[in-house]
Amino acid sequence: MAQRLIVEGNDAIALSELLIKRGIKPPKGYSNPQKYKSEFVKSAGSITKINAVLIEELQSTEVTNIGIIVDANEVGVDARINSLKTTIEENLNISFPTDIALTKNGLGCQIFDHLYIGIWVMPDNQNNDYLEHFLSNIIPANNPIWQFATEKTEELNNIHTSNHESTNNGYTN
């Protein structure tokens, strides 16, 4: 019996460790940190790879619980959830229960007696944003590190912009 947490992007481990720090314990059977990192959490990279990972986990009858975390991005919450539902339906040869919809608390669905699927669309199952917006929402507003990080990010953005401009000038002159 196995469980999986599939996360869009390359930061699945960082996100899942953050969840543990917030008091969410590793699932049963994954208290060993190495096993947790290599077997439970799956960084899927781009959204197109989410499907490839999801198909394998759906077809592996060892897997009893699948958690999926994707970004809404500009594509939107509805498009994301519909695409995941289609993959689940096609690979399990079922119709997704019509009475189960995505709420602000995510979506949870018992598919068979022995398969439970949970989906969270970042940042909050409602808006068209990213994991980063979710993270910024859980940081207290007056946190000094957050303030420092915001300033430095801004600085880096400015440096990048000015470099980009000078390079362009170099080519045009």
Place this chain on the structure above:
Amino acid sequence: MIEHLKISNFMAFEELDIPVLKRVNLIAGKNNSGKTCLLDAIRILEANGDSTVVNHILDKRNSFRKGLKEPYESLFNRYTNEDELYINDCHLISPNNPLSSVNDYSFFFIDKGLEHILDTNSVATLPNDKAIYVPFSSDDFRTLGFLWENVVLTPKEDDVYEIVRDTIEPSLIRFDVGSKIVRIRLKNTDKPVPLGTLGDGVNRILLIALSLANAQNKVLLIDELELGLHYSAMEKLWEMIFKYAVKWDIQVFATTHSQDAIRTFHYVASDEKYLNEAEYIRLQHSREGKNEAIIFDGERLKNSLELQLEIR
């Protein structure tokens, strides 16, 4: 070449359908998912239901007893009077079936019109296999000697040396297969060395090399390919298996539990010259409890391995 397999009511399989098979097929799956059973089904199919092969299979599984009232009961998944057993076009007809006109158990081939009556007295140490079968326990010198006899003093002898040298023992010069012992001559040694002193890996590679050399235009079945082998030897072994499978027109079915075996299989199968020659199959019970074969072509296998997914 066996292009597909449809098995019904045979041992571990209630129903199993593998719609496409390739030249080199690697089969994985949990314990009791039916990997060895699949090899047994192919052995019976290739042997046209020969008694010595069927009895040998049951004997190895400790489910064959002479004088039993129903000696072939364990071949069936469901043993009733109505349920048919078949492996592609090969049907086992039970004398207990009310529609049956036979007095004995018989294998019948629809297309070939061939009928083999199963005889419980046909017990042989060397069964009349048409396929070449490499079991996971490989210390049977009688088998090794039999395979060697067909190869010695032919050009294939050199190919066998090449396989053993390139995969595991570069210092091999030649070997001699006696009635009870295999002795090897190695570079820089004056005396022959017994095979047993070189470890299980060399023994295993020698058996597989001799089996390949005996399998021209036939089916080669290898149970638990990885036994005793370091992963670096496995990649070289796959190179040899693919090379000779194409050269000698052999169809290969190998089972494994090893991630290394799957990964190295993929490396070699990705070579352009083996395009469309390989398939990875996982046997499992579906979420509804039915037998199923999950088929991975090259692209799917590549994606799954890159994403480090568990696909065994």
